[in-house]
Structures are given as C-alpha cells and as structure tokens.
Amino acid sequence: MADNGTSKNTLVALVENKPGVLNRVASLFRRRNFNVDSLTVGRTHKDHVSRMTIVVDVKRADARIIAANLKKLINVIDVQNMSEQPHISRDLALIKVRTDDVESRNGVTLICERYPARIVDIGTKVAIIEITAQEDIVEALINELRPIGIVELVRTGVVAMGRGIRILDTDYEPLRFGEAANNGLERYGV
Amino acid sequence: MKLTGAEIIMECLLREGVRVVFGYPGGAILPTYDAFYQYRDRIHHVLVRHEQGASHMADGFARATGQVGVCIATSGPGATNLVTGLATAMMDSVPVVAITGQVPRAAIGTDAFQETDVTGVTIPVTKHNYLVGSIEELAYTIREAFHIARSGRPGPVLIDIPKDIQTASTEFVYPEGEIRLPGYVLPKQASDVDIKAALKLIAEAKRPVILAGHGLIMSGAVNEVRELAERANIPVALTLLGKGAMPENHPLTIGMMGMHGAAATNYAIQESDLLIALGMRFDDRVTGNLKTYAPHAKKIHVDIDPSEINKNVKVDVGIHGDLKTVLRQMLPLLESKSHPEWMARIRDWQEDGSERDILNYDTGDKLLGAQVINDLWKYTGGEAITVTDVGQHQMLEAQYYPHQRPATMLTSGGLGTMGFGFPAAIGAKFGKPEEEVWAIVGDGGFQMTLCELATARQENVKVNIAILNNSYLGMVRQWQEFFYDERYQSTPMFNPDFCKLAEAYDIPAMRVTRRDQIAESVEFARRHDGPVLIEYVIEKEEIVYPMVPAGADLDKMIRRPKPNEVKHG
Numbered sequence: 001m002a003d004n005g006t007s008k009n010t011l012v013a014l015v016e017n018k019p020g021v022l023n024r025v026a027s028l029f030r031r032r033n034f035n036v037d038s039l040t041v042g043r044t045h046k047d048h049v050s051r052m053t054i055v056v057d058v059k060r061a062d063a064r065i066i067a068a069n070l071k072k073l074i075n076v077i078d079v080q081n082m083s084e085q086p087h088i089s090r091d092l093a094l095i096k097v098r099t100d101d102v103e104s105r106n107g108v109t110l111i112c113e114r115y116p117a118r119i120v121d122i123g124t125k126v127a128i129i130e131i132t133a134q135e136d137i138v139e140a141l142i143n144e145l146r147p148i149g150i151v152e153l154v155r156t157g158v159v160a161m162g163r164g165i166r167i168l169d170t171d172y173e174p175l176r177f178g179e180a181a182n183n184g185l186e187r188y189g190v
Numbered sequence: 191m192k193l194t195g196a197e198i199i200m201e202c203l204l205r206e207g208v209r210v211v212f213g214y215p216g217g218a219i220l221p222t223y224d225a226f227y228q229y230r231d232r233i234h235h236v237l238v239r240h241e242q243g244a245s246h247m248a249d250g251f252a253r254a255t256g257q258v259g260v261c262i263a264t265s266g267p268g269a270t271n272l273v274t275g276l277a278t279a280m281m282d283s284v285p286v287v288a289i290t291g292q293v294p295r296a297a298i299g300t301d302a303f304q305e306t307d308v309t310g311v312t313i314p315v316t317k318h319n320y321l322v323g324s325i326e327e328l329a330y331t332i333r334e335a336f337h338i339a340r341s342g343r344p345g346p347v348l349i350d351i352p353k354d355i356q357t358a359s360t361e362f363v364y365p366e367g368e369i370r371l372p373g374y375v376l377p378k379q380a381s382d383v384d385i386k387a388a389l390k391l392i393a394e395a396k397r398p399v400i401l402a403g404h405g406l407i408m409s410g411a412v413n414e415v416r417e418l419a420e421r422a423n424i425p426v427a428l429t430l431l432g433k434g435a436m437p438e439n440h441p442l443t444i445g446m447m448g449m450h451g452a453a454a455t456n457y458a459i460q461e462s463d464l465l466i467a468l469g470m471r472f473d474d475r476v477t478g479n480l481k482t483y484a485p486h487a488k489k490i491h492v493d494i495d496p497s498e499i500n501k502n503v504k505v506d507v508g509i510h511g512d513l514k515t516v517l518r519q520m521l522p523l524l525e526s527k528s529h530p531e532w533m534a535r536i537r538d539w540q541e542d543g544s545e546r547d548i549l550n551y552d553t554g555d556k557l558l559g560a561q562v563i564n565d566l567w568k569y570t571g572g573e574a575i576t577v578t579d580v581g582q583h584q585m586l587e588a589q590y591y592p593h594q595r596p597a598t599m600l601t602s603g604g605l606g607t608m609g610f611g612f613p614a615a616i617g618a619k620f621g622k623p624e625e626e627v628w629a630i631v632g633d634g635g636f637q638m639t640l641c642e643l644a645t646a647r648q649e650n651v652k653v654n655i656a657i658l659n660n661s662y663l664g665m666v667r668q669w670q671e672f673f674y675d676e677r678y679q680s681t682p683m684f685n686p687d688f689c690k691l692a693e694a695y696d697i698p699a700m701r702v703t704r705r706d707q708i709a710e711s712v713e714f715a716r717r718h719d720g721p722v723l724i725e726y727v728i729e730k731e732e733i734v735y736p737m738v739p740a741g742a743d744l745d746k747m748i749r750r751p752k753p754n755e756v757k758h759g
Contacts, residue, residue: 016373020309020321027313068497074318074338077373172372177327 008037009063010055010082010089010160014170016075017043017050024073025052034066038091038157048174049077053089053159055135077170082160089160091135094120095142098149099127107148115141126151193362195325195355196225199289202332203233205364208260210234210251210620212244216264217304219291221356236620236649239641241268243613245275246639248286250577250614253600255621256408258285258339265291266304269350270311274607276346277315281604282431283404285344287335292321294354308350317345325358330365337369342376343495344408377494380511385519387507388466388490393525395464395488397532398424401447401476404431404603405469405494405513407596412436414517415468421521423528425536427455429470430588431603438592444536448476449738450585453546453747454539456738459484460745461535467491469513472502473604478744492516546735546750549590556729559583559658561705563590566628566656569712574626575600577618579611579635582664585734587630598625609638615653616646626716627652633659633685643695646721654715655723657688660730668733672748692723699723 015021022041029036035057044051056066067079082089099105099122108127112119117131131141135158142153162168193201199222203211213235215223226235238244241263248259263269269290279286293302309321318338320331328351335347392398406415412435419426419442426436427447436443445452447459456478459465465487470476477483480502489505491498492513499508509516544550548560563586566574576591577600578584584601593599600618602610615629636657646653667681692699700714702724715722735750 020313023310024313031314062500065497065501068499071373072495072497074371074374170372172370175327175330175370177324177330 007058008055008083009058010053010087010158011063011067011070011079012082012160012168013052013054013070013079014044014077014168015050015052016077016174017048018075021050021075024075025054025070028069028073032066032069034069038155040157040159042159049170049172053157055158077172078168080162080168082162085166086163087160087166088163089134089158090132091138091158092130092132092156093138093142094154095129095131095145095150096126096152097129097145098125098151099123100125104148108145111141111144117141191362192359194221194225194357194359195328195351196221196357197228198325198328198360198362199332199351199356200225200229200233201362201364202329203260204229206258206332206336208233208258210236211260211262212236212238212247212251212617213262214238214241214244214264214268216268216291218265218293218353219262219268219289219356221353222262222289222291222351236616236645238613238645240639241271242274242609243616243639243642243645245272245286245288246278246607246610246613247617247620248288249275249279249284249610250600250617251621252279252284252286252617253282253614254575254597254618254625256597257621258287258336259617259621260287260289262289263291264304265293265308266306268304269308270306272348273312273315274609276312276348278602278605278607278610279346280315280317282602283344283408284346285339286346287339288346288348290348290350291356292350292352295352296354298352308348312348315346316348317343319348319350321350322352322355325355325360328355329362333365334369334371338371338374342374377511378515380509380516380519384507384509385516385523388509389520389523391464391488391490391507392422392424392466393527396529397462398422398464398466398529399444399458399462400424400426401429401459401465401467401470402426402432402435403429403468403470404435406432406435407469409469409494409513411469411514411517412596414514414521416440417521418517418524421524421526423526423533424466425458425533427451427459429473429476429603430601432470433588433599434593434596437594439594444540446588448473448744449478449740450588450734450736452540452543452589453736453749454536454543456736456744456747457539458536459487460743462487465489467493467503467505468517469493471498474502474740477502478738478742478746482743484744545752548735548750551753555704557703557705557727559586559660559726559728559732560590562656562658562702562708562726562728563587563630565705565708566630566712567591569709570626570628574598574628575618575622576628576630577601577611577615579629579631580606580608581632581635582660582668582732582734583630583632583658585665586658589734608635610635612636612653612655613639613642613645615655616642616649616651619651619653627654629653629655631655631657632664633657633661633683633688634663637685640691643692643697643721643723647695647697650720652719653721655721657723657725658728659685659688659725660728660732661685662730664732665734667731668737671731671733672737673739688723688725697721697723699725701725701727703727
C-alpha cells in the first residue's frame, strides 16, 4: 500500500486549467467522504493544464476507488497514484520560531544544520526557517523546533513526481474560443 | 449567418434531435423563450407548473426513449427547483440536459435579482455542468453537453447561460468536428484475460445467479443477457431499475432482489456460489448487510463506471466496459451448462413464496394495493408503460406488474423521489405517444407534484393516473408499525377529494372502492383522449412483504405469515 507504512497515498491529477475545477475536486472529496491530508494545485509548463497533488488517507476507501472517482470528473485528464511507483515528493514549510534569547537562537541554528533547512529571516524576536523536503523530514524538523517555540507555520502540502522516465503529461490541445475561434473555426473541425 | 445566442440554442437543440422540451420561463431565460416562439413549429415547449415537474418530465422522456430529455428554467429559483430532478436523474444514470438562464455576465457575483450560483449548487447532482463564458463557445458547449449526457454512464448535464449571451449575436457555424474531451475516455473492449477469468468462474459455478441492472437496458444488451442466461442456464435476479432487462415471464427470471424483493431471489443470492453483476451497483437496498452478503459467492462485476467496481462489494473479476460489448465478447466462448438441482432449489423457495402471496389469501371485501396493481397488469395486458412514484405502491408495482420489455417500468430507484411519478409519466408519454402510459402513484407523492395536472390538461397528454389512496404515507407507516411500535407520527393524511380535484382541472375521474370495478376503471381510462385520474381507495394499513429491515442480512426477511399461521390483519 502506501510508502513508509502509513495509510497515506499520494495521487497526482492533471486537470484542465478551467474555472471551477478545484471546486469540482473539492466537492468530490467532500461528498464521497474521502479524507484529504493535503491538496496542492498549480500550473504546469502548459498554460491549459494544471496539476494537483492530493495526499489521501486511504483508511475509508482504497486509493483505487478515489482515483477512479477523480478520473470520472470530465476536467480531470489523468490520474496516477505516486505511491505505487518510485517518486520524489516534497513539502515546503515556513516556520516562524521564537529567537528572543541566546539559547533559542543557538538552538535554532544547531537544529537547522541537521536538516535541509535554512534561516531566511532573523531578527531579535523571531526567525523564519524554510525547509523543502519529504513530508516526514519536515515533520521531524517541526517536532524538534516545537520546544523552542513555534509562533507561526505554513506548509504548501506535498507535491510529487515520478522518478526517471515515468512522465505524466498530456498532448491534449484545448479549443480556443473568442476571436481565435471566429477566425479559425477549423481548429475545432468546422 | 448571424444568429443570437438564443437562436443558436434552438439550432443546437434541433441538431441533437430535440423536438420537445419541458420548461418554465422567467427573466434570465426570456430571450431563449422568444426564440422558442420563432422555432415553435419545430420544437414543442411544454409549459409545466413547477420546474421540478420539468426536470422529471425530461427524465421520464429519457427513460422511456433512451434519448436525452431536455428541461429549461430561468435563473435563481427556477434553476434551484430543478435540483431534485437532476439528483434523481444522477442517481439513476438518466441522460438529461438542463438549460438555465443566468443573470448577465456583468452582474454575476453581485447578488443580482434571481441570481444563484447554479453551477456551484449542481456540481454534486450532475455528471457535468457549464457556465457558458462567451457566445463563441455556446454551440460547442451544447454539443459537448449532449455527448456527455448520453454517452458512457449517462447522466444529467446542466448548461447555465447568462442572459447577455442569449441576446448577443455571432456568425453561427455548427461545430461538426470531433468532440475533444481529454479526460473523458469511453471504454472499449474488455481484456481477454478478464473475459477468460469470468468465463472460468461461470464454467465452475454450481449455483450461479445473474444480477441484472439498469445498465443492461441502457446498453441495449437485453438479448445478450438473455442468451447468457439461457446458454449457461443461470437464473436472473432483477434490480428495481433492471425490471424489463429480462422478460419477467421467462422461466429463468426469478424476480426482484433486495429489500422488498422476492424471498426466493434473496435466498438464491445468499446461497449462490457465483454472482454475475451486470450494470448494477450493489445499492444498500439490494445487498442488505454487506458483511454477510452472498458469503459463498465469487463475484463478477461488469459496469461502464470503473468507480463502481469494488465500491460496496469486493469482486473477483471486475470488468470495466459497456455491457453489450463485453457480453458479445463473452458469448462466443460461453459453454452450455445446466443447473437442474439449483433451479429446483429455487423453485422450492418460489413455491413457498406463492403460498404467502396475498393474492392467494381470503381478504374479504378489502381492496388491496396488490390487487389493484395485479388487476391493472391483467387489464392492460402487461404491456403498458408504468411510471411509479415512491413508496408502497412502487414496491407493489415491482412485485405485481411483470414487464416483458425494457424501459416500460420507470421509477426513481436510487434517490427515491416522491413526486417523480406523475410528471415523469407525462414526459414518457411525449417520448412514446403510441404506448399506453400509466402513472401509478400514492396519495402522498402525487400531492407533491399534482400541479402538473394543469400541464397534462393543457397539453391534453394521454396519461392515466392511478392513485392508490390509503390516506397514509404508507411505507413510512409500515416502518412505524415494524420499528416504532405503531407510533404513526405524521403519516395519516388528510387528502383532497381527488375526483373533485380532477374535475377542477377539467380532467375525467373515477373512484374505485371495490375490486370488481378495476376492469371498468381501465375501460374508463381508455375511453378518454386526454389525461384521466382514477382513485383507488385501498386498505389503509397494508404491508409490503417480504421486507429486509435496513442493514439486516439479506435472507433475514420479515415475511407474511402463511394463511394457516396467522390471520392476515
């Protein structure tokens, strides 16, 4: 099942970059009572295609059913379960911690040295630490910083990509409406 | 040729083969109604009395014909009134296209008069929906919507069209080319591996049962399933919406399964060693307790929707495909078999069932719903299209009106929508004007959409309305009798005089209180050209047996005591 022994699976969906698509995906997860751990969405190198990474807790329904339901959405072009293949996954966190005494400043510095993390902002009261790493490493850093005093935290949620030549892409080209369509109706076969 | 958006809607509807639409006008859809006026010779618009009626009519039209039904409404309240009908069509996979007016684009998001986020509201109850963004994409969007509604696993699609797009104009060229939907892939052939795996299970089975669902009817695979059943000698159990997938007088058809299915059918499913589920989705009303469902059976599941496979019941062979295609792949490789012992076992259960059939009891002067349905079946020669509402009469129809042809029993199965039956029957009659159409409804559900009496009369559509009036919400009352110690909270009904009500709508009506009047009532219905209402005043506290209590094991049915056991109350 899932990597690292948890019940989490990482699904990646290519979707049409149209208004309301995120709403459709969110609505699906809500009404099917699927448990979402994180959901990220962003554009790809093609302006008409967006990519979502959805980490799901698969205790209730297995990942295959979730993927099949996602695939049923008309605007979802393709779905892959990254947890079934070698992949790279990254989560980014910005962690604001208390650094208002020597002890805390030293602590933060020492901890960050042992992680792929860096201090991107520091002052007399607080510092911001940035980490981009696998989700479990981000978790570990957060847990180490917790005793020092986290005052604010934001995470992007996981993004993932298959290793090597496992390429998730689409050669789909959208219809262009508006002036382009008026001038070039042959684009949609007229 | 320059056309307005409203005219483009008409041209697109014509090209989709639409000749009748069901709708209700209003501000944001008025330009389109003006175009209906212009196209009135080619597209017939049926004015309903409530938009919910329009959605059920489009649904009934689609179920009866297999074509896409179309309903239309204005923005805001007009559109939200469609929601129940869309949800009904969604649950039962019925191809419907709903067109709604929307406030002008410039007003969207401003809480304008009669503005509702209709695409937002209908995401969970449609297969897909659109808010049209420009007149240039209008024609293509309508074409795509019809394609999505009717293909694959059919379903409702809503197109929300801002008013200013209806009035704008553009050079109209109909988009004839391929529909490009990168995320919408229809299944092709099943893999040989899967076909062989299924055939192997069929060859090994000693006690197989086919579970025949709505998908067989929608796929047009009724001949194929019959051949499968006959050649491999497999009894066929029907879902509620699967009625008509096998002729019910066929010796291999063992009747409906599930909560109010035939006891023999439920016993057969629980005892089977192989279930072949075709175009059905293991609804909870069909399976009862999933943990104890068909415990000895291997399972084959063929469905056009891959998300249905392994959803409720884990299967041994799951085949994603269109049933006609898949069964045609299987049949040439299928070996003849016979299961005489298994069939004999089922016959024994069936005999026990006949003994408990209320029709074989002496019930004195009482007029029972079961008798009414049985006699309607008899006097219509079993050939009518029956459209039911939801409740006891619906289950009695399923039990006592056997259908021989597909798409002749139309009912809201998945959503269980009270108020569906009468408007859906109007829609069905528009789709199948040559057929005798009966709306079989209860006194409760009928009152939810009875305003469509005016529609029926205005259109003079020949629908026979059979109201089984027990002055109760009968099915709810039955649950209260069984599970709530006969506390009949909010189930006794004060009803209007239905015959006088019909008279007010200028509709002929007849009241039946004795069984010997039923033949005459059918004659009465047939004598009139337009709609006819017949009120059957039935026994108040009838019970639909057998019954699997919600969540109970499928074979733990509450059954009617045999005549020698207890006097029927």
